[in-house]
Amino acid sequence: MRGSTSAFAHTYVKTAVLEEAIDRFANGVADRGRVGGDGARENGAAHSLLMAATPALRSGAFAQAHGEPAVDFAVRIADDLGATVLPIQGPPGSGKTYCGAEMICALVKEGKKVGVTATGHKVIRNLLKDVAKAAAKKGLEVSLAHKSDGEEADGPETIEDLSDNGKALAALESGAANVLGGTAWLWARPEFAGAVDVLFVDEAGQMSLANVLAVSAAAKSIVLLGDPQQLDHSSASSAIGEDGVIG
Numbered sequence: 640m641r642g643s644t645s646a647f648a649h650t651y652v653k654t655a656v657l658e659e660a661i662d663r664f665a666n667g668v669a670d671r672g673r674v675g676g677d678g679a680r681e682n683g684a685a686h687s688l689l690m691a692a693t694p695a696l697r698s699g700a701f702a703q704a705h706g707e708p709a710v711d712f713a714v715r716i717a718d719d720l721g722a723t724v725l726p727i728q729g730p731p732g733s734g735k736t737y738c739g740a741e742m743i744c745a746l747v748k749e750g751k752k753v754g755v756t757a758t759g760h761k762v763i764r765n766l767l768k769d770v771a772k773a774a775a776k777k778g779l780e781v782s783l784a785h786k787s788d789g790e791e792a793d794g795p796e797t798i799e800d801l802s803d804n805g806k807a808l809a810a811l812e813s814g815a816a817n818v819l820g821g822t823a824w825l826w827a828r829p830e831f832a833g834a835v836d837v838l839f840v841d842e843a844g845q846m847s848l849a850n851v852l853a854v855s856a857a858a859k860s861i862v863l864l865g866d867p868q869q870l871d872h873s874s875a876s877s878a879i880g881e882d883g884v885i886g
Contacts, residue, residue: 660827660853683722685855688848695721710738717742718749720837720860727864728844735864739839740769742862746837747774747781747817754835754857755820757842760787763820764798766841766864770818771797784816786825804828811835826854837862 664685687695694701696719703712713727729735743753755770757763767783774781784799786807799816801807804825810816811834823846825831826838838858840846843865855861 656824657827657850657853660829660856661849663829664852664856682856684724684858684861685852687722687724688851688855688861692723694725695723697721710734710741713738714741714745717745717837718751720862722859724861724863726843727862728866730866735866736766736769736841737773739766739841739862739864740773742837743770743818743839744773744777744779744781748779751817751836752811752834753818754826754838755818756823756826756838756840756854758822758845760785760820760822762842763787763822766839767798767818767820781818782814782816784810784819786819786821804830808834823850823854826857832856833859836860839864841865843867 664682667682686692696716698719701716703709707715713725716725727735727738743755746753755763755766757766764785764787767785770781771783773779781797782799783797784801784807786801786804789800789802799810801810807816807819807821807825808830811819819835826834827850833856835858837860838854839862840851840854841864843851843863844867845865851861851863
């Protein structure tokens with residue numbers, strides 16, 4: 640039997656920046672106390688994530704007003720989130736991206752800086768586009784930017800494409816951008832720690848817990864938009880569960 644020769648090509652994605660971000664968090668826990676303990680809370684969102692804690696508001700209890708639609712509730716509390724994680728769950732077509740765009744507009748209106756991330760640039764771009772549409776309808780000025788790979792650099796013109804990490808950080812710091820999109824490899828970098836007030840993770844059901852933990856230091860609060868069950872059929876219904884999940 641004659642032998643055969645095969646050839647293949649692959650792309651190796653370096654994960655060092657993500658691993659180092661997780662190490663920084665773990666070392667902080669080791670130095671200052673266990674997760675859920677009484678130690679310092681430089682990264683409260685990560686602790687909330689790992690403890691599966693009920694979302695926390697600065698003003699008081701996490702509670703939906705009687706008869707208040709879920710989207711209205713999410714938008715109302717967007718600027719009231721403490722150092723916490725807010726999960727917004729629902730099947731495809733249930734309005735998660737719409738809700739995220741409305742929340743982002745509400746945050747920008749209050750002068751906040753917002754980050755957007757996902758497993759890929761296409762998903763990030765779609766949420767940025769929805770933010771642009773929502774802002775245009777409201778007459779709200781939003782400065783959108785995307786640290787992309789260039790392949791998703793399709794309209795609208797209101798989204799500025801940035802070529803490197805340094806330019807992305809400079810845009811946030813200078814105010815040239817108040818909404819910035821980028822993958823976990825951007826937000827996990829140490830120079831992006833505390834760069835935004837709220838970080839939105841779209842398609843969060845497809846992003847690993849480790850990657851969300853790696854990006855958690857970039858923001859005071861994290862909003863997870865996703866469907867971990869990847870249901871086949873969409874539903875227009877939504878409610879706030881006892882576990883604090885908007886779904």
